[in-house]
Amino acid sequence: MNYNKRLRNLREDRDLTQAQVAEVLNTTYQYYSTYESGKRELPFSRAIILAQFYNVSLDYLAGIIDVPKKLDK
Numbered sequence: 001m002n003y004n005k006r007l008r009n010l011r012e013d014r015d016l017t018q019a020q021v022a023e024v025l026n027t028t029y030q031y032y033s034t035y036e037s038g039k040r041e042l043p044f045s046r047a048i049i050l051a052q053f054y055n056v057s058l059d060y061l062a063g064i065i066d067v068p069k070k071l072d073k
Helices: 003-013 018-024 029-037 044-054
Strands: none
Touching: 003 029, 003 044, 018 029, 018 044
16 A cells, blocks of 8 residues: 555545645645645654544554554654
C-alpha cells in the first residue's frame, strides 16, 4: 500500500477531516490533501508528527508493514 492511501485510511478510520489533520501539521487542508493524493511527497519531519498523532510506527505509516505497531511512550 502506498503511504498516501495509508494516510487517508488512518484519517478516515478516526472520522477526521483533512482540515483537522492539517491543523496538526500546521498547514492548510489544501496542502495536506496533496499528500493524500500523492501529488506531493510527505516530508519525513511531518511523517514523524503523523505517526505520533496516530500512535503508529513509521513503517506502518509508510505502508511497509500492514499490521500497525503502537508507539512506546
